[in-house]
Amino acid sequence: MEQRVSLITLVVDDLAASRRFYADGLGWVPEVDVAGEVLMIRLGERLLLSLWDRAHAEAEIGPVTGGGTPPVTLAHNVREPAEVDAVLTLARAAGARAEAASWREWGGYSGYFADPDGFRWEVAVNPSPLGESLLP
CATH class of the missing domain: 3.30.720.120 (Signal recognition particle alu RNA binding heterodimer, srp9/1)
Incomplete structure (x- = not known):
């Protein structure tokens, strides 16, 4: 595979x-x-x-379980902290529940929003080589 x-x-x-x-x-x-x-x-x-x-x-x-926060997150990486804030603002305008972004102990800047079904999206700047490898 x-x-x-x-x-x-x-x-x-x-x-x-x-x-x-x-x-x-x-x-x-x-x-x-x-x-x-x-x-x-x-x-x-x-x-x-x-x-x-x-x-x-x-x-x-077959049956799909529901309720609470789904046990999965999706991520959208960007290059600059201002882009994180802009995406969170767009998500809020689209109706998402979104938290303010903050600097994380792992060295990045990120925040989360939830879509209408509660699926969480992380919007992040990850300054590591791995994070850079995820950007177009």
């Missing part, structure tokens, strides 16, 4: 709300948009974010 990820799928309760948040609010461009079923957004050359309606997901994969 090759070492790669092709899709990140998040099961969502209200696909229309997720579309408003990601497409209308954050300005991300859907590549696949099937009303009431799935919204797919290209994140990289060979990577899609798939937002899958809960009923359709459960019909295929």
Whole structure:
């Protein structure tokens, strides 16, 4: 098996709300948009974010647990602290719950926002060589 990820799928309760948040609010461009079923957004050359309606997901994969903070975070790395603040401001304007960014003990600057289903996104400047390797 090759070492790669092709899709990140998040099961969502209200696909229309997720579309408003990601497409209308954050300005991300859907590549696949099937009303009431799935919204797919290209994140990289060979990577899609798939937002899958809960009923359709459960019909295929079985019951999905819910409640509380989902045990996963996604990250969006940027080059400068001002970019972190700008992304958090955009996320708030799109309806996200977002915390103020701060300097972290690991040497970076980051903050988090939650999408309509509570999935947490970290927005970060990571000054390490690994962090630099994640930027376009």
